[in-house]
Amino acid sequence: MSRTVTVGIDGSSESLAAAEWAAREAGLRRRPLRLVNVWEAVPEPMGKAPLLGPDAEHEWRERVPREAADGIRARHPGVEVVVEQVSGRAAAALAEAARDAEPLVLGSRGLGGVGGFLIGSVGLSVIAHTEAPVVLVRAGEQAADEHVRDPAGIPSAAAPYRPVVLGLDTDGPDDTLIGFAFDAAARRDTALRVVHAWNPPAHFTHGGPEHREIEAQLGRWDAAMLAEVLDPWKQKVPTVQVVEESRPGKAAHHLVEASHEASLVVVGRRIRRSPLGAHVGPVTHAVLHHATAPVAVVAHG
Structure with a gap:
């Protein structure tokens, strides 16, 4: 696979800010933008609940990356956008996605009124276990x-x-x-x-x-x-x-x-x-x- 600017996206405000930053970076680098949506399976008891059944799960899984990709294509018409959906644990899946990334971009929650990031376990694990450059972007950036x-x-x-x-x-x-x-x-x-x-x-x-x-x-x-x-x-x-x-x-x-x-x-x-x-x-x-x-x-x- 050719090198892409890759971003992990899950529908959260921090991942959407990361996707916008990644789209701008893809424009600067003249590279395609790859949106990676990692789906961790819902535990079986929750999966049987009416609002989290197979149909709702499938609809949500499809809607998040589709809406993100549509928005980026509209705001960044010169950037090629591809979507990839994978299943598994987020940290492992994103570290694997980083193999073809230039760079991998992740979102991070801001610390409210205080500047800076709040780094979750997934972000730290990906940074520590991949040899590709990883960029952290705050929500609201x-x-x-x-x-x-x-x-x-x-x-x-x-x-x-x-x-x-x-x-x-x-x-x-x-x-x-x-x-x-x-x-x-x-x-x-x-x-x-x-x-x-x-x-x-x-x-x-x-x-x-x-x-x-x-x-x-x-x-x-x-x-x-x-x-x-x-x-x-x-x-x-x-x-x-x-x-x-x-x-x-x-x-x-x-x-x-x-x-x-x-x-x-x-x-x-x-x-x-x-x-x-x-x-x-x-x-x-x-x-x-x-x-x-x-x-x-x-x-x-």
């Missing part, structure tokens, strides 16, 4: 939210895109992660803001002028390392303006802060095949829960 606000603070889809933000570990930079971020920025014709956080040595104590000078020197060294990693990419993709930020402190804090002015936040997940199971890492986990922009998790070696 709109096209205008990805764009620069006007002087009155009102976003407009007609304005330029906000920057793409990349969280980068200079100790183990990976081309898959960096390439995904550069590509996302290039497709949006926007800047790439690369954030790297560093911490002074554990024995370091803040105090007099000599300590401030040591901290400043450490910052200069870290900034030089970040520039060394990014220089080949800036030559490879010269159309993307790169803003490098080497900042002391916690990476998750800086990335969540940067998400307030981002169209997309890109973070990595190291692929680990451990008997204890897969996990996403503490920084990525924190960003997933607290970022206010869509978050792309890119698995890498």
